[in-house]
Amino acid sequence: MSDYHAVFEMAMPIRWGDMDAFGHVNNTVYFRYMEQVRISWFEQLGIAGGNGEGQGPVIVTASMEFLRQLHYPGDIIGRMTVGEPGRSSFDTGFELYRADDPDTLYARGAAKCVWIDYAAGKSVPIPDLLRTTIEQAKLVKTA
Secondary structure, X not given: OOOOEEEEEEEEEOOHHHEXXXXXXXXXXXXXXXXHHHHHHHHHHOOOOOOOOOEEEEEEEEEEEEOOOOOOOOEEEEEEEEOOOOOOEEEEEEEEEEOOEEEEEEEEEEEXXXXXXXXXXXXXXXXXXXXXHHHHHXXXXXX
């Protein structure tokens, strides 16, 4: 993900209910963590519910590489990166660490976001605010 640029980081608690019968965080929960980081970034930008014009993001692909098991209790750090935006889509990357073990990568994920018109069910251009934010992240990395 060398073409990806950091845009957001946040801490979250591991909840007791995140664990499964095997005593570790269930693999489906990792996707929830990735979702929460992405939504929190959108909230920070003021576009979590879309742009107020019936448009917003949808996920068209998502993947996760599970590197280490997570266990309750503890806090996790989710880091989000973004790739070069297209007309209506952009790729996101995700890394998950434990707050008490910040040098160990526990999971790595990715998701492709497409900005759509919800009523029409069709892709539309990424809003200028989002495009500018992604492009500025690239400039910060190369500076």
